[in-house]
Amino acid sequence: MPEIGEIIENKPIGGDYHRLVVRSKALMDSSPGQFTHLLVQSPKGPNTWDPLLRRPLSIYDVDGERASFLYKTVGRGTKLLANRLPGETIDLLGPLGRGFKITSAPALLIGGGVGAAPMLFLARKLHEQGRDFVVLLGAKTGEELAFAGDFGKFSSHLYLVTDDGSLGSCGLVTDSVPELVAQFKIPPKLYACGPIPMLSCLAGLAAQHNFTLDVSLEAKMACGVGACLACTCFLKDGSTARVCADGPVFPYEAIEWGRRDG
Ligand SMILES: Cc1cc2nc3c(=O)[nH]c(=O)nc-3n(C[C@H](O)[C@H](O)[C@H](O)COP(=O)(O)OP(=O)(O)OC[C@H]3O[C@@H](n4cnc5c(N)ncnc54)[C@H](O)[C@@H]3O)c2cc1C
Ligand code: FES
Incomplete structure (x- = not known):
């Protein structure tokens, strides 16, 4: 309602x-x-x-x-x-929709552009639970990370990356992931939201390095409650899923990254 x-x-x-x-x-x-x-x-x-x-x-x-x-x-x-x-x-x-499944593993939160949006609430929950976590945010320019200060409320481990180097390190957000993962004593779970090329690249890294990764997908939506099938995506097993009701968060292995729009 x-x-x-x-x-x-x-x-x-x-x-x-x-x-x-x-x-x-x-x-x-x-x-x-x-x-x-x-x-x-x-x-x-x-x-x-x-x-x-x-x-x-x-x-x-x-x-x-x-x-x-x-x-x-x-x-x-x-x-x-x-x-x-x-x-x-x-x-x-x-x-x-279905959100992130928080596990007992330490966490690496990765947001690309406005894909940072679901990460602040996740950071709040992890902070309230006293969990070990790191936040990595990337965007094209520093101006597009105008919200980054909000994350300081919940995390002192905040890494910023911009394509043009105007804020934080210069490069793509995905470039920093293997190095950040290596800094954890226990392998972290990765939680990510951002543009499809970023998520697809993270899925490749996860498969290569055996990372646990949940991704939050975006899709054009109409009803938002699972009734119209406007938002379907393809899954690895050949079936489709509704991003609004079955997601928007999926384990990366479930997604067929080569195909969009079910
Ligand atoms: C589960 C989910 C969560 C989202 N969370 C956020 C959020 O926290 N903050 C935020 O700024 N945006 C978010 N989005 C994207 C947001 O819904 C769209 O940007 C918005 O609906 C665009 O509406 P519009 O009328 O301004 O643009 P339109 O005129 O409809 O489109 C403008 C441009 O945005 C693209 N677009 C439109 N709808 C979407 C969509 N659903 N996903 C991706 N691109 C779209 C169009 O292709 C076009 O290029 C989310 C989308 C989904 C599915
Ligand atoms: S938007 Fe209608 S099923 Fe997802």
Whole structure:
């Protein structure tokens, strides 16, 4: 059932990113890696049905009744969302999907670009559980890591990588992974979210080095609840899965990386 939440904050934080904070009781029960399907338009506008489809956003953080989202303005829906004001209501459907399975192993959290979004909530949970973990965030430029400071609340082991070297090390986020894994005394579990080429590269590293890796996939979504099959992806065993309901988090071995769009 959708919930009507109140917008507490919705502001730009740099690099085309906004942070949205809403008051929500339903999202208090969410877990890292789950997402929310949001109606982005104002309920007071002339066309309250347009756009018809909700937009999926990962749950960035949950602190009591305050649920946060980190979103990048990329198209009409996210631009409409950026116009929403504190004090307005917003229609939220969630928490949805299957999130990360936290194990007792130490953890390496890897976020590429806005793929960092589900990692903050995961960092909060690992911090609350007193777990050993490292966060690795990468983006094209330092501006696109405008949110990185949020991670300082939960982790003192934060590594930043940019393609152009404007913040942190210069290179691709995947370049740093084998070296970071080698620094753990016990082999860590890897949790990753980001663009498909990054996840595919990590899957190759995991297969080569025998890493345990969960990936959070993105797909174009319509219903968000497993009914329309708009979001299917191919699995290694020849079957398909619904990213919204069977994922968005999958063990990397389950995914057929050579094929997209089931
Ligand atoms: C489970 C899940 C979690 C997500 N979490 C976040 C998040 O935390 N923060 C965030 O900024 N974005 C997230 N996304 C992506 C976000 O949903 C899309 O960027 C958004 O729906 C685009 O809407 P739009 O109307 O602004 O853009 P559109 O006008 O619909 O499209 C603009 C561009 O974005 C691409 N796009 C549209 N929808 C998606 C999608 N679902 N996945 C990937 N690319 C898309 C289009 O191909 C196009 O290039 C998530 C997607 C999924 C499936
Ligand atoms: S979006 Fe409808 S089944 Fe996934």
